[in-house]
Amino acid sequence: MKNVLSILCLLLLCWTGSFAQQINYENSLEKAEKLARKENKILALLIASESPTNSAEILPALKDPNITAKFNEHFVNFKIDRSDSASVRLVKKYYVKNFPVFIFINGKGRLLLKKTGNIPSHLISDMLDRAMDDERYLSGDKSTTFLKHYINKRISRGITNNAKQIEEYVNGLSPENLNTYSEVLFILQAGPRIDGRANALLNTNKNLIDSVYKTELKNVTADINTRMIANTMASAIAHKKINRARVAADFTRWSLREKSPLIGQEEWDGKLLQYYYGVKDTKSVLRHTVNYYDTYYMNVGVDSIRKRDEKNRAITRSYGKELAASGKRSGADIRSRGYTYGSLEYSMMLNIGARSILATETKNHMFLSKAMSWSGRSVDLNPNSSNHDTLAHLQYRLGLYAVAEATLQKAIQMHTAANRDTTKMEEDLKKIKKRTL
Structure with missing residues (x-):
């Protein structure tokens, strides 16, 4: 029982x-x-x-x-x-x-x-914790204890834009709170806006900021810079503040000062171009796109770029032999050995630039002609189907219908040889023939 x-x-x-x-x-x-x-x-x-x-x-x-x-x-x-x-x-x-x-x-x-x-x-x-944290934040809890927990959790979840939250966090701090290494590092890793109050307060003690950049690993400080730039740019675009975008561009150039002044200036111009795209200012996009690609990607001749390819191949072979001899699978970044942009990189960037002009749907022949020159250079450097496709669309926009038809047919042949889907290209070819593209 x-x-x-x-x-x-x-x-x-x-x-x-x-x-x-x-x-x-x-x-x-x-x-x-x-x-x-x-x-x-x-x-x-x-x-x-x-x-x-x-x-x-x-x-x-x-x-x-x-x-x-x-x-x-x-x-x-x-x-x-x-x-x-x-x-x-x-x-x-x-x-x-x-x-x-x-x-x-x-x-x-x-x-x-x-x-x-x-x-x-x-x-x-x-x-579930994230949903509760988000609700607590939206309900108005702006205490420093909760905000620190909330920001750290967001960072651990891969959320890198905490610029708004860090501004609210520093509002609850006293000046002496900003005199500790850990506090400065926390604020920097939240990705404060470069022109925001949080960053301004940090810069009252530049020695601590310098200490962070000297002590932390390069990837940590690089991530801090990337977050600050990205968050400042996102805010500039969201609020249509060109001066804020320029602040982000200035900081980008400063962060690259040890690499090369030319790289820094290219990134500066790139940030302004990103801003104009973000706020959908088509006139500025067209003007700055032409300046950007002419300055940085049409300033080197095809022969010079191919000589870079030869140098890069020699560097790669030498690097491979060193790795094989050492028994390592990888080592330092190959670019630190003198590897530079070659045909593939120039071709890809010029094709992107040409496509970006097409995306504006401009009918201005000056801009279309510029884009066609970039596209033609991209085909010279790397005559693949994607580059031919871009060139065909620009030729069509400029009224070169027979040439555009021949160029797109060549792109289709390349796509077919590579066993890739040609449906979209074939549809575009029909439209070119009917003048309806």
Whole structure:
């Protein structure tokens, strides 16, 4: 009898434990949305690729008791099959293309996070933490303790634009807080805007900044520079502030001062060009694109570039012999041995420049002729199908229809020989023949 009772108790414990480990889902989307608003909780939606009753089979991590507890404690939960008519609104509203998908919405209806795929337990747990962190931040928690946690978590998740958050963070600091190495490093790694208050405060103690750049590994300081430049450029474009873009360009040139003044100036001009593209200033894009490619990619003759190729091949052979003799698989960056841009690099960049002129849809023959000269040079340096395709489109835009037809036919032949899909090129060829491209 005791054995029977023991077995019954064990079964009861297993049943209740299993029940306790299930995520509590609301039975309708409307009810879930109302409850989330009422309790001021995050709404966690799961749109499954199969029947939602099998969601734990599709996503085994949902069986994890720690994850289940986190869902039940902090979220209002609802799951639905993608084929259910009620999911159509959600799929359209949140631009869902892949399934299964988790969608997290705060009590005010704002999207916090969207994640797709079969996510393992540790990433689902981090996904839930991220949704809660984002909601806490959006709800107005700007304490330095939370912001430091939030920024560090964002960095660990691969989010490199924390310029806004670091500005809010330094607002809560006193001047003496900025006199420690760790604090300065933290602020720099958040990627502050170069013209922002956070960076200005750091520069009141340049000795500490210099110490960071001398002490940390090169890849760490390079990442800091990249983040600061990228975040400053993103802000310049978002707010259409040309002077901010120039600040980013100046800092870019400064960061490359040890490499080469020419490289630094090229990057400076490149940042301005990036800005004009970002704000969709077509006139400035055309003008600066011509200046950029003429200055940096048409200033060296084809023969000189081919001589670089010969030098590069010799460097590569020598480098390979050194590695083979040493038994190493890799070593220092080959560019440190004197390797320079050759035919492939020049050809690729000139083709990109020509394509960028095409993308503006300009009808101005001066700009189109410039682009055609770059495209012609790219074909001379590397006569592949992509470069011929670009050249054919420019010839067509300039009214050279018969020449464009012949050039595109050559591109198609190259594509065919390489066993690549020629459908798009063949469609374009038909349009050239009909003068409808």
